[in-house]
Amino acid sequence: MRHIPFLVTQPYPANASEEQLLTGCLAQERAAQFQLYQRYKAAMFACALRILHDRDLAHDALQEAFVKVFRQLATFRQEATLGAWIRTIVVRQALQLLRQESQMEVYDPLRHAEPLVAWHDSLTGEALDKAIGELPAGYRTVFCLIEVEGYTHREVAELLGISEGTSKSQLYRAKQQLQVKLYHLYP
Numbered sequence: 001m002r003h004i005p006f007l008v009t010q011p012y013p014a015n016a017s018e019e020q021l022l023t024g025c026l027a028q029e030r031a032a033q034f035q036l037y038q039r040y041k042a043a044m045f046a047c048a049l050r051i052l053h054d055r056d057l058a059h060d061a062l063q064e065a066f067v068k069v070f071r072q073l074a075t076f077r078q079e080a081t082l083g084a085w086i087r088t089i090v091v092r093q094a095l096q097l098l099r100q101e102s103q104m105e106v107y108d109p110l111r112h113a114e115p116l117v118a119w120h121d122s123l124t125g126e127a128l129d130k131a132i133g134e135l136p137a138g139y140r141t142v143f144c145l146i147e148v149e150g151y152t153h154r155e156v157a158e159l160l161g162i163s164e165g166t167s168k169s170q171l172y173r174a175k176q177q178l179q180v181k182l183y184h185l186y187p
Contacts, residue, residue, distance in 0.1 A: 014038075018082050025073050037066055040083060044090045050144040051094040053133050057101065058094070065093040091149065095159055098137060131181040139174035146171055 012024065012031035021039070024032025041062065048065070049058040068089050076085055132140060145151045145159070146167070153167040160167070 022073070022076070022082060025070065033070060036069075036082075040086050041066075043083070044086060047087060047090050047149060048094040050132070050148055051091065051141050052098055052101075053137070053140060054101075057097050061090065061094040061097050064097075065090040068093065087149070091145065091151075092159065095141070098141065127182065128178075131178050134181060135174055135177055139170055139177060142167055142170040143174040143178075 012021070012029070012035040014035065016024070016032070016035060021032050021036045025036055044065065045058055045062050048061040049055065052058050052061060065086070069086055072089070076082065132143060135143065141160070142156055145156045146153065151159070153164045153171075156162075156167045157164045162170075
């Protein structure tokens, strides 16, 4: 998917409030739209990347999500922050791409039965991120939505079209696998 740049003639203040940005975006001001995108793109890209574990797909999800954001902005009811509302759209878009890519494989935990280990104090964020990225897509998705993005099992079940029990099971197995993977990095 090709990325289309914003055509902005006058910059919008970088310190504009959320309400100012919202008002400007609703008035179809390109500078406000660009500033809103700039403000949230890094966090939203990271969110999509954690779910998809593919930079190109994460960029696609981000672009499609922001198209939806700008189209649906008039429906934003301000019951949560604008960032939380955008994150919901990004998560749903990433999940839609994940389904389209047929990456939601089923994992057989009996094939990888290894003992659980204690976490090490020397564990780095980079090692943890690598281990999360190596999880099967279904486990990684549930783990990221619950442990990183803060969704509940009920919300994850609704988003993924699974039961709450399946969400809990996937999270448990994801944590088991993470312990095994990290044991190999930090024996």
